[in-house]
Amino acid sequence: MKANVIVFPGSNCDRDIKVALEKFQLKTKMIWHQDKEMPKSDLVVLPGGFSYGDYLRCGCMASKSNIMCEVIKHANKGGFIIGTCNGFQILTETGLLPGVLLRNKKLKFICKYVNLLVENNSTPFTSKYKKNQKIKIPIAHNEGNYFAGEKTLDELEQNDQIVLKYCDENSIVNNESNPNGSCLNIAGIVNKKKNIIGMMPHPERCVESILGGTDGSGIFQSLIN
Amino acid sequence: MKFEVFVTLKNGVLDPQGKAVENALGNIGLSSIKNVRQGKYFTIEVDEHNEEKAKTLVKSSCEKLLANETIENFKFNKIQ
Amino acid sequence: MKFEVFVTLKNGVLDPQGKAVENALGNIGLSSIKNVRQGKYFTIEVDEHNEEKAKTLVKSSCEKLLANETIENFKFNKIQ
Amino acid sequence: MSNVNLDSAIQHGLTKDEYEKILELIGRKPNITELGIFSAMWNEHCSYKSSRAWLGVLPTKNNRVIQGPGENAGVIDIDDGDVAIFKIESHNHPSYIEPYQGAATGVGGILRDIFTMGARPIANLNAIRFGSPDHPKTKYLLNGVVAGIAGYGNCIGVPTVGGEVEFDSCYDGNILVNAMSIGLAKKDKVFYSIASGLGNPVIYVGSKTGRDGIHGASMASQEFDSNAESKKPTVQVGDPFAEKLLLEACLELMKTGTIVSIQDMGAAGLTSSSVEMASKGNVGIELNLNKVPCRETSMTPYEMMLSESQERMLIVLKNGKEKEAEKIFKKWDLDFSIIGFLTDSKKLTLKFQNKTVCEIPISALADEAPKYRRDWIEINKPKHIDIEKKLIDLNLEQTIKNLLSHPNQADKSWIWQQYDHMVMCDTAQFPGSDAAVVRIHGNSKKAIAASIDCSPRYCRAHPYTGGMQAVCETYRNLCSVGAEPIAITNCLNFGNPEKPEIMGQFVGVIKGIAEACKKLNYPVISGNVSLYNETNGIGINPTPTIGGVGLVKDVSKIKNLKFKNEGNNIYIIGKTLGHLEQSILCYDLLHLKKGPPPSIDIDSELKNGLAVRSLIEKDLINSCHDISSGGLILSLLEMSISSKIGFTLNTNKKGTDRVKFLFGEDQSRYVIEVSNKNKDNLENHLKILDVFFENIGHTSKKISIDDDLKFDLKELSKINKEWFIKYNN
Numbered sequence A: 001m002k003a004n005v006i007v008f009p010g011s012n013c014d015r016d017i018k019v020a021l022e023k024f025q026l027k028t029k030m031i032w033h034q035d036k037e038m039p040k041s042d043l044v045v046l047p048g049g050f051s052y053g054d055y056l057r058c059g060c061m062a063s064k065s066n067i068m069c070e071v072i073k074h075a076n077k078g079g080f081i082i083g084t085c086n087g088f089q090i091l092t093e094t095g096l097l098p099g100v101l102l103r104n105k106k107l108k109f110i111c112k113y114v115n116l117l118v119e120n121n122s123t124p125f126t127s128k129y130k131k132n133q134k135i136k137i138p139i140a141h142n143e144g145n146y147f148a149g150e151k152t153l154d155e156l157e158q159n160d161q162i163v164l165k166y167c168d169e170n171s172i173v174n175n176e177s178n179p180n181g182s183c184l185n186i187a188g189i190v191n192k193k194k195n196i197i198g199m200m201p202h203p204e205r206c207v208e209s210i211l212g213g214t215d216g217s218g219i220f221q222s223l224i225n
Numbered sequence B, C: 001m002k003f004e005v006f007v008t009l010k011n012g013v014l015d016p017q018g019k020a021v022e023n024a025l026g027n028i029g030l031s032s033i034k035n036v037r038q039g040k041y042f043t044i045e046v047d048e049h050n051e052e053k054a055k056t057l058v059k060s061s062c063e064k065l066l067a068n069e070t071i072e073n074f075k076f077n078k079i080q
Numbered sequence D: 001m002s003n004v005n006l007d008s009a010i011q012h013g014l015t016k017d018e019y020e021k022i023l024e025l026i027g028r029k030p031n032i033t034e035l036g037i038f039s040a041m042w043n044e045h046c047s048y049k050s051s052r053a054w055l056g057v058l059p060t061k062n063n064r065v066i067q068g069p070g071e072n073a074g075v076i077d078i079d080d081g082d083v084a085i086f087k088i089e090s091h092n093h094p095s096y097i098e099p100y101q102g103a104a105t106g107v108g109g110i111l112r113d114i115f116t117m118g119a120r121p122i123a124n125l126n127a128i129r130f131g132s133p134d135h136p137k138t139k140y141l142l143n144g145v146v147a148g149i150a151g152y153g154n155c156i157g158v159p160t161v162g163g164e165v166e167f168d169s170c171y172d173g174n175i176l177v178n179a180m181s182i183g184l185a186k187k188d189k190v191f192y193s194i195a196s197g198l199g200n201p202v203i204y205v206g207s208k209t210g211r212d213g214i215h216g217a218s219m220a221s222q223e224f225d226s227n228a229e230s231k232k233p234t235v236q237v238g239d240p241f242a243e244k245l246l247l248e249a250c251l252e253l254m255k256t257g258t259i260v261s262i263q264d265m266g267a268a269g270l271t272s273s274s275v276e277m278a279s280k281g282n283v284g285i286e287l288n289l290n291k292v293p294c295r296e297t298s299m300t301p302y303e304m305m306l307s308e309s310q311e312r313m314l315i316v317l318k319n320g321k322e323k324e325a326e327k328i329f330k331k332w333d334l335d336f337s338i339i340g341f342l343t344d345s346k347k348l349t350l351k352f353q354n355k356t357v358c359e360i361p362i363s364a365l366a367d368e369a370p371k372y373r374r375d376w377i378e379i380n381k382p383k384h385i386d387i388e389k390k391l392i393d394l395n396l397e398q399t400i401k402n403l404l405s406h407p408n409q410a411d412k413s414w415i416w417q418q419y420d421h422m423v424m425c426d427t428a429q430f431p432g433s434d435a436a437v438v439r440i441h442g443n444s445k446k447a448i449a450a451s452i453d454c455s456p457r458y459c460r461a462h463p464y465t466g467g468m469q470a471v472c473e474t475y476r477n478l479c480s481v482g483a484e485p486i487a488i489t490n491c492l493n494f495g496n497p498e499k500p501e502i503m504g505q506f507v508g509v510i511k512g513i514a515e516a517c518k519k520l521n522y523p524v525i526s527g528n529v530s531l532y533n534e535t536n537g538i539g540i541n542p543t544p545t546i547g548g549v550g551l552v553k554d555v556s557k558i559k560n561l562k563f564k565n566e567g568n569n570i571y572i573i574g575k576t577l578g579h580l581e582q583s584i585l586c587y588d589l590l591h592l593k594k595g596p597p598p599s600i601d602i603d604s605e606l607k608n609g610l611a612v613r614s615l616i617e618k619d620l621i622n623s624c625h626d627i628s629s630g631g632l633i634l635s636l637l638e639m640s641i642s643s644k645i646g647f648t649l650n651t652n653k654k655g656t657d658r659v660k661f662l663f664g665e666d667q668s669r670y671v672i673e674v675s676n677k678n679k680d681n682l683e684n685h686l687k688i689l690d691v692f693f694e695n696i697g698h699t700s701k702k703i704s705i706d707d708d709l710k711f712d713l714k715e716l717s718k719i720n721k722e723w724f725i726k727y728n729n
């Protein structure tokens, strides 16, 4: 399987995700944001970081860069796309995923391991997990507060597009286990066709026990399946 | 030509920054200040002498970049 | 009473956001837009009927919280 | 151009004698640009005029040191052709005036020091100190500083893996923000700032120059008065995004073999960077200021030379390599300009609009800068005080709770969770432990450990002991995780050096640091001095922040402070005498601030440290934590709270002896957790090493001390975690 990681000025998890992809034997190419063409791949990754400084709105300026036309083409052809953290923000700004990521409710950057509930394991990104499995993956963001109008939220629920929700030790999804104020505790969603996932947690940060956990591996293992 | 652009959150969109400002004002004894909403304010210059054309450019920057219409409204004025 | 408050960077203070926005506008073909400066825009309500008193309160919130006069200026208008 | 005279010199922070020395050195009156340049180079921050005479006392070499003090940062050999490059720097005054930007640009500045040398930064740490939590500005400053450190470090994508924070009313008017950064490079790819090669082009890269921070360096060398607010416009705004681009562009350029030397523009911007490069290379430098990329119109030579705009670098290139270099900076959307060249004049020559606006011998700015042997008075160890009476009626249960909820001992995750401490995916030990551990990228075994420490209350009581202790505490923290301590960096924060008592503190601390470093084979390879941390005549406690760095040979063996299982044995390594004066119990909880700090026996420090490392190496222990502020009880509680496993402690002591055993801050001690299986083996091993140890209890479900004290672990944990959250809500 081949993967392209898009590098924007200000991306800073690009190397991290490349290491993780390669650990799971995905052949990985780094693609510069100004490129007008993108080599063929099965997967495109929009990495975390602060593309263009995340000034104005997170992910907004990245969503306008040259390479995004190629990424959209890839999406329309049914290719897989993962956007983690800033990548998720870029996907919503581009319109490939609905909603928007607002500033965390407490207005502070949060970096920590959180519990997540796998709400939907029938996506190409989560098939290695069990439904309702509780996993631990770190988050690290200032703007991860998922917001969408009621109609969109209904649609997300009806189409089973909500993939990951923040929960507590005991798998309970509630206000206390919501780190950033996201609607419905949403941590990750897919598009209708389920070939695009956006998630605030960083799976690439937990694929080795020395780094605090290995629950992120499931995402990559699902993909190579 | 110089413009000012206002980008504000739509009604109904939660504004944690505004809330935090409001609380903080309360904490320093300014509790009569209510309903704080925070938005963005830009000043920009447009290299264009025709006012209509300039306005079209400003509008298009708002739509394409400055505002995210899922959650924000914008308006602008010519100031010079 | 309702006010709008503008908080802008002082002249000469670096505005990385404005600079980035300007570049991005250039990249999407709006290169005639120049000198973008980004500031904050608040709308606030003051629980006070006397206009002079209300203005004093707004001024004091600006000085104490909304603006950091090290690098920012502020101004405000009554809007309702 | 305004006329220069003694008055204008004084306005620039120079003394009458200094002004006269300038006249003598250049044989004429300086113009205003030249005066500005002199004032920038000769102020405390750049010239180290009060401290330089003493810094020479510090040991700076061992067999791993490749570069000691004097460069942008120090370099140590960590085997396999790898080097670690690190330094600490203060940004105290700017952070007091504008906490967010002050702290952010502090981080930006130290990062540039690291990547100028060819290293990719892999870890940041910080030591931040604020006034009393009740002081009206403290909350604002704390929030701003933490957000600023986070804002810059997170954006550029370097993990912030550790630090320390303290509240003490002595910092009410002078907070401390010390930022440290560690980078990684290849031994044969380290870059220095020594300019060479006549005619070689001097290039300017990075962001444009604006009017920000003009006279920032002089500000950092002036005592505050209550008019501090009026010094506001000198604060710079940081752009971490630009720095990220600059970092990537510089590292890319460094691969090309086009660079002769490189230097970041830090304090005193273009002035200090150009003068330092020329001075080190013993050459002259000529700059055409019309070529300096400016952000604003009609900037004067004076402004350009003194601006402290951030995210800029000065590079001497090999002749003919300009195009190749330019291409890289254009790709990263950064300014690139050839602004001058090296000359054989040994002068700093500046041209502007075809006129010479400055011509000063480099030596006058650098070597001839004033050096003062300030008067100082020796500070002796204070006499013991009688504290028995205060201890007799102490309610232990409540005191333990007060200890855990005191801001200085409360859980700090509110701070470090605002820092991205995992980016780069090599952080093997998160904040919240004794030392942070960060792997060497691409090497599955090797890692760097780092810790930052200081106990200013000890330094105030007896500077010499305090200086030693700060060094030893970092040493201990490194040993606790299983790292071999290698070298330190130091940030010396003091009050006004023109006062003999303050200078006495400085001298005492330096001597203490030197002694500890020498005996531990743990030299100083870089550092920074911040003086005049004084407002209205009230100085801070002497605060020599020490950043220690160690090497981990096998990262899979490192230990942390979390208890692992119930039913394991708990030991203390090192002798417990029960020294309470200057302890947290006395100083912070009982407000008894007199008496000597605990003394340090370097031999035990070495021996105990070695022992702990060998236990970790042999995999004989399950967890390890040093004993520092708060004494044995705090160490045990931290091990408990972080693991949710309790302990049963048998002190075999009563009354005030028990209080001393629990809260005493005797040095060179560690708590370790040992399974029954390893118990005998461990005891034998420690006997062979001739190390003092005692079995004090075991891990268990609940927390109990002797027969009479029981605690609810959940409640203690809550008390410990609550303070920061409540305070900042």
Ligand SMILES: Nc1ncnc2c1ncn2[C@@H]1O[C@H](COP(=O)(O)OP(=O)(O)O)[C@@H](O)[C@H]1O
Pocket (backbone or CB within 6 Å): D126, D127, D128, D160, D161, D162, D163, D164, D165, D412, D415, D416, D430, D431, D432, D433, D434, D435, D452, D453, D477, D628, D629
């Ligand atoms: N300002 C800070 N930034 C990052 N980490 C911090 C900060 N303050 C404290 N910490 C972390 O909290 C933990 C406890 O700090 P401290 O009580 O000073 O430890 P110690 O006494 O072992 O030196 C350490 O891991 C430290 O790195």
Ligand SMILES: [Mg+2]
Pocket (backbone or CB within 6 Å): D433, D434, D435, D477, D626, D628
């Ligand atoms: Mg420790």
